[in-house]
Amino acid sequence: MNTDKISLVVFDWAGTTVDYGSSAPMVVFEKVFAEAGIKLSRSEINGPMGMEKKAHIRSLLLLETASKQWKEKYGKAWDENDVEMLYEKFEDTLAKVVAEYSVPIEGVTETVEKLRKMNIKIGSTTGYTSEMMENVIPRAESAGYSPDCVVTPDITGMGRPSPFMLYECMRLFGVYPAKLVVKVGDTVTDIAEGKNAGAWSIGILKGSNLLGLTEYEYNALSAEELAEYKAKARQKYLDAGADMVIDSIGEMPNVIEEINRKLERSADN
Numbered sequence: 729m730n731t732d733k734i735s736l737v738v739f740d741w742a743g744t745t746v747d748y749g750s751s752a753p754m755v756v757f758e759k760v761f762a763e764a765g766i767k768l769s770r771s772e773i774n775g776p777m778g779m780e781k782k783a784h785i786r787s788l789l790l791l792e793t794a795s796k797q798w799k800e801k802y803g804k805a806w807d808e809n810d811v812e813m814l815y816e817k818f819e820d821t822l823a824k825v826v827a828e829y830s831v832p833i834e835g836v837t838e839t840v841e842k843l844r845k846m847n848i849k850i851g852s853t854t855g856y857t858s859e860m861m862e863n864v865i866p867r868a869e870s871a872g873y874s875p876d877c878v879v880t881p882d883i884t885g886m887g888r889p890s891p892f893m894l895y896e897c898m899r900l901f902g903v904y905p906a907k908l909v910v911k912v913g914d915t916v917t918d919i920a921e922g923k924n925a926g927a928w929s930i931g932i933l934k935g936s937n938l939l940g941l942t943e944y945e946y947n948a949l950s951a952e953e954l955a956e957y958k959a960k961a962r963q964k965y966l967d968a969g970a971d972m973v974i975d976s977i978g979e980m981p982n983v984i985e986e987i988n989r990k991l992e993r994s995a996d997n
Contacts, residue, residue, distance in 0.1 A: 732991050732995050734928075734987055735908045735909070736901055737911075737984070738909060738911045739850065739852050740778065740852070740853065740915070740918050741854040742829070742854070742914075743777070743913075743915065743938075744833070744913050746833060747829040748833050749937060749941060749943065751829055753822065754777070756821045757773045757784070760817045760818050761814070763817070766797045772794075774937055777855075777938075780855050780881040781819075785818065789806045819859070823863055826860065828867075833934075835976055836977055837871075839978055840875075842981045843980060846981065846984060849903065852879065853888070853911075854878070854881075854893075855917075865878060877900050879894075879896045880893070884896050889920035889921050891921060891926075894909070894922065894925040898925075909925070910929075910983075911930065912932060912977070914932050915936070928971050931966075932977060933958050939958065939961045940961075958975070
């Protein structure tokens with residue numbers, strides 16, 4: 729292991745490397761809650777995105793809008809049994825649709841190839857469980873994307889924003905300290921995961937859940953409108969502690985070189 733260069737890049741899945749806009753979980757959350765009589769906006773659903781999915785459901789139910797609707801419909805406050813019920817429906821529905829969404833985002837396969845030529849291991853963490861990922865991994869692999877490891881919340885017992893999935897990636901490849909690791913994601917929860925681990929944290933704009941645009945919506949916006957969306961998302965990343973924000977995943981090799989230069993300068997001081 730080179731002790732003064734980045735040795736491991738850990739990518740998120742939906743919204744970062746596959747599933748442009750993280751559409752699959754957003755669509756399924758919307759459907760499951762609507763079937764339960766709870767209407768939530770896209771921004772409300774996307775707020776906790778990146779978390780383990782049961783925790784995400786709990787976060788949504790804690791919203792004032794959701795809690796109020798739940799009491800009006802069921803005559804009582806929601807409880808953990810309701811969380812379990814919604815989670816089971818989420819799992820079942822996601823399993824039916826997630827594979828079709830799990831196509832690598834433009835530039836992912838080429839970027840990963842370049843990073844590997846830089847002697848960098850490719851790790852991955854996700855808010856999906858191992859069982860959910862059984863439908864995601866083969867679809868992504870068939871299209872050319874296959875990270876060196878996949879760590880899910882059920883493997884570590886804790887999901888984001890805790891650092892333990894990222895630590896597991898580090899353990900698997902014997903990479904330490906955390907300053908030699910870069911976490912890349914499309915949500916503020918991804919940034920928190922990286923920062924809590926002590927790693928470099930990078931937010932990505934194009935295709936991200938935080939930007940909140942489908943590929944069609946992204947391409948339909950004027951340059952001015954798109955710049956406004958990106959400026960807002962960029963600020964959210966920075967407020968969450970991101971070390972850098974990049975427009976697209978294709979910028980990663982240059983970013984790694986920039987970080988390596990910073991590491992070299994700090995080692996000289």
